[in-house]
Every structure is written in structure tokens, then in C-alpha cells.
Amino acid sequence: MLVTLVGEKQVKEGNEFIYLGPLTECKECKLKAVCFNLDAGRRYRIKNLRGVHHDCKIHEEGVQVVEVESVPLTIALNGKSAIEGSTVTYELPKCEEVSCERYRLCHPMALTKGGKAKVLKVGKDLECSKGYELKEVTIE
Numbered sequence: 753m754l755v756t757l758v759g760e761k762q763v764k765e766g767n768e769f770i771y772l773g774p775l776t777e778c779k780e781c782k783l784k785a786v787c788f789n790l791d792a793g794r795r796y797r798i799k800n801l802r803g804v805h806h807d808c809k810i811h812e813e814g815v816q817v818v819e820v821e822s823v824p825l826t827i828a829l830n831g832k833s834a835i836e837g838s839t840v841t842y843e844l845p846k847c848e849e850v851s852c853e854r855y856r857l858c859h860p861m862a863l864t865k866g867g868k869a870k871v872l873k874v875g876k877d878l879e880c881s882k883g884y885e886l887k888e889v890t891i892e
Contacts, residue, residue: 753799753800753819753820753821754789754790754796754819754820754821754822755786755789755802755817755818755819755820756786756787756789756790756796756817756818756820757783757786757787757806757808757815757816757817757818758798758815758816758818758820759808759810759811759812759813759814759815759816760805760811760813760814760815760816761811761812761813763798763801763816763818764798765798765799765800765801766797766798767797767798768795768796768797768798768823769795769796769798770793770794770795770796770861770862771790771791771792771793771794771796772792772793773792773793774787774788774792775810777809777810778809778810781808781809783806783808783815786817787815790820791822793862793863793864793867794822794862795822795823795825795862796820796821796822796823797820797821797823798818798819798820799818799819799820799821800818800819801816801817801818801819802816802817802818802819803816803817804816804817822892824872824890824891824892825860825862825863825869825890825891825892826857826875826888826889826890826891827857827858827860827863827888827889827891828845828854828857828858828878828886828887828888828889829871829886829887829889829891830884830885830886830887831877831885831886831887832885833871834871834874834887834889835871835874836871836872836873836874837870837871838870838871839868839869839870839871840868840869840870840871840891841866841867841868842863842864842865842866842867842868842869843865843866844859844865845858845859845884847880847882847884849881849882852881854878854880854886857878857888858886869891869892870891870892871889871890871891872889872890872891872892873889873890874887874888874889875887875888875889875890876888
């Protein structure tokens with residue numbers, strides 16, 4: 753279990769968020785080590801509230817100490833790369849069909865080009881209007 757700080761307005765057990773990385777406005781903060789201890793681009797779920805409050809320059813109502821856990825992510829992946837237990841390097845697909853119902857699976861917010869992820873589970877084949885061979889996979 754990881755301990756971090758979350759803005760009071762977002763603090764609720766079970767809430768999920770994607771940590772986007774450190775903010776430059778926080779470089780002088782004495783609590784930055786606790787805020788910046790997560791992996792950028794990863795999705796987290798708040799598991800437990802510690803009830804400790806701190807003032808914060810960024811969050812209007814301050815922040816609270818919480819315990820979080822990493823949440824596996826479901827994405828679309830090239831079928832050839834979809835091997836359970838393997839570590840893959842994420843590459844953005846050459847598709848900009850934003851109206852596609854699977855667009856968010858193919859372009860997940862929590863992954864950036866070149867990011868590495870472990871394939872936990874390989875799911876069903878996904879149809880693709882561009883003809884790409886895609887599988888639904890759960891990654892960590």
C-alpha cells in the first residue's frame with residue numbers, strides 16, 4: 753500500500769485517479785516527497801483515509817493523507833504483443849478515429865508512448881475498422 757496526499761475535494765474511499773506527475777509549483781513544498789511518490793501515468797484507487805489534513809498551495813481546501821493501490825488498466829493491444837506475463841512497450845496506434853467505440857481502449861489516458869506495462873490477462877479479440885489485429889488486455 754502506498755501513502756500519498758490527495759486534494760480534499762477528491763478524497764473518498766474507492767475514488768480512482770491518474771497521477772499525471774509532479775507540478776513545478778510544488779518544488780519548494782516540504783511535503784512534495786509524499787505527493788510525488790507515485791508513478792506518472794498510472795491509475796490509482798484510494799483504499800483508506802488516514803484523516804490527516806495539510807494545507808496546500810494547489811488544492812483550495814488542502815490535502816489529506818490517504819493509502820492508495822495501483823489499479824490494473826484494460827486497453828487494446830496489438831494481438832501479436834498480447835502475451836500474458838510479458839512486458840510491452842506501449843506505442844500509440846496510427847488511428848485517429850475518435851468516434852470509434854474503442855478509441856479510449858486504444859488511446860488510454862494513463863499510458864504514454866514508450867511506457868512499459870506488464871500484461872496480466874489477455875481477453876477477447878476486438879474488431880477494428882482500420883483492420884488492426886487487436887486484443888483486449890489487462891495491464892499493470
